[in-house]
Amino acid sequence: MIELNHVSKTFQVGKKKIEALKDVSLTIRKGEIFGVIGFSGAGKSTLIRCINLLERPTSGHVIVDDKDILKLSKRDLLKLRRKIGMIFQGYNLLETASVYENIAIPLKLEGVAKDEIERRTEKYLDIVGLTDRRDAYPSQLSGGQKQRVAIARALAHEPEVLLSDEATSALDPNTTESILELLLKINAELGITIFLITHELNVIQRVCDRVAVMEKGQIVEQGSVVDIFARPKEAMTQQFIRNESRLSIPESIRRDLLKSGRLVNLTFLGESAKDPFLATVAKKFDVLPSIIAGGIDQLKDQSIGNLLVHLKGDRSETEAAIQYLKQQEILVEEADY
Numbered sequence: 001m002i003e004l005n006h007v008s009k010t011f012q013v014g015k016k017k018i019e020a021l022k023d024v025s026l027t028i029r030k031g032e033i034f035g036v037i038g039f040s041g042a043g044k045s046t047l048i049r050c051i052n053l054l055e056r057p058t059s060g061h062v063i064v065d066d067k068d069i070l071k072l073s074k075r076d077l078l079k080l081r082r083k084i085g086m087i088f089q090g091y092n093l094l095e096t097a098s099v100y101e102n103i104a105i106p107l108k109l110e111g112v113a114k115d116e117i118e119r120r121t122e123k124y125l126d127i128v129g130l131t132d133r134r135d136a137y138p139s140q141l142s143g144g145q146k147q148r149v150a151i152a153r154a155l156a157h158e159p160e161v162l163l164s165d166e167a168t169s170a171l172d173p174n175t176t177e178s179i180l181e182l183l184l185k186i187n188a189e190l191g192i193t194i195f196l197i198t199h200e201l202n203v204i205q206r207v208c209d210r211v212a213v214m215e216k217g218q219i220v221e222q223g224s225v226v227d228i229f230a231r232p233k234e235a236m237t238q239q240f241i242r243n244e245s246r247l248s249i250p251e252s253i254r255r256d257l258l259k260s261g262r263l264v265n266l267t268f269l270g271e272s273a274k275d276p277f278l279a280t281v282a283k284k285f286d287v288l289p290s291i292i293a294g295g296i297d298q299l300k301d302q303s304i305g306n307l308l309v310h311l312k313g314d315r316s317e318t319e320a321a322i323q324y325l326k327q328q329e330i331l332v333e334e335a336d337y
């Protein structure tokens with residue numbers, strides 16, 4: 001549905017050239033939720049803005065529904081932008097207009113008929129759960145409610161795609177969760193394709209079908225969320241996952257445990273959890289495994305388990321046990337650092 005082919009974007013700041021995007025290619029499929037994750041400055045905002053040409057690529061192609069949108073006339077580009085809604089971290093609401101008016105005014109400017117404006121505004125206020133706040137002003141709303149208004153405003157144009165630029169970054173964890181649930185509902189019930197950028201791993205985990213990891217203007221890894229989380233290949237991806245979801249223990253306990261064996265971080269998909277791999281390790285090798293810490297991350301359609309395991313035994317037996325674990329459907333990282 002949306003294809004970026006070899007897209008590059010260079011900003012000229014004085015004499016300096018900043019390469020914000022370097023040869024980025026990706027495909028967003030109809031009906032999916034695609035996320036891009038990266039640290040600040042990776043190029044995510046520039047990338048998302050290239051999809052509706054708020055930013056024009058320096059080179060490459062942006063294809064939407066088989067059309068190269070860089071070649072569209074101004075009029076056709078305006079038409080296309082209506083198919084692509086956008087929400088932002090800062091909501092961008094009109095402070096002097098009510099919730100209802102924030103949704104209705106842009107429709108009026110677009111020339112939508114009065115009764116259609118009423119129908120759509122009421123429909124999307126209901127979908128985002130704000131019917132009872134229709135007369136409130138933005139200053140009377142919480143951050144999560146403001147983002148709901150912004151989502152209703154975007155949906156009221158009945159887009160096929162919703163672009164989300166760090167939409168939950170300013171929200172607390174509970175509010176983030178409720179907005180993510182709303183995005184899942186919009187995707188499932190209205191069939192809207194969602195492309196989002198974020199620096200938060202949990203956003204990707206919770207809602208995305210596929211993910212691309214960005215670093216210094218390039219995509220370093222992309223694939224299904226399950227694959228990337230269970231088997232991250234690139235150092236950057238591993239760093240993201242380790243930063244946020246790896247288990248850690250106090251240094252003194254770690255040092256103690258290492259005196260009598262090895263420590264390993266095991267990551268496995270829901271279905272692999274059914275295999276009694278730790279019992280097998282205890283049986284097969286002269287090793288006593290014990291679980292030091294554990295957790296489960298919920299992905300959109302699956303769960304991923306993390307265990308920090310101590311393998312008690314001598315070097316050769318624990319090494320053989322680690323090699324055995326690596327042959328299973330488990331990501332094994334030695335945590336002896």
Ligand SMILES: Nc1ncnc2c1ncn2[C@@H]1O[C@H](COP(=O)(O)OP(=O)(O)OP(=O)(O)O)[C@@H](O)[C@H]1O
Pocket residue numbers: 011012013018019020038039040041042043044045046047
């Ligand atoms: N309009 C601009 N003019 C000059 N440089 C820019 C412009 N927009 C972005 N950049 C530069 O391009 C690079 C990528 O920025 P971008 O905002 O796309 O990254 P990001 O991953 O979205 O980071 P953040 O989350 O901090 O916004 C940065 O070095 C940034 O300074």
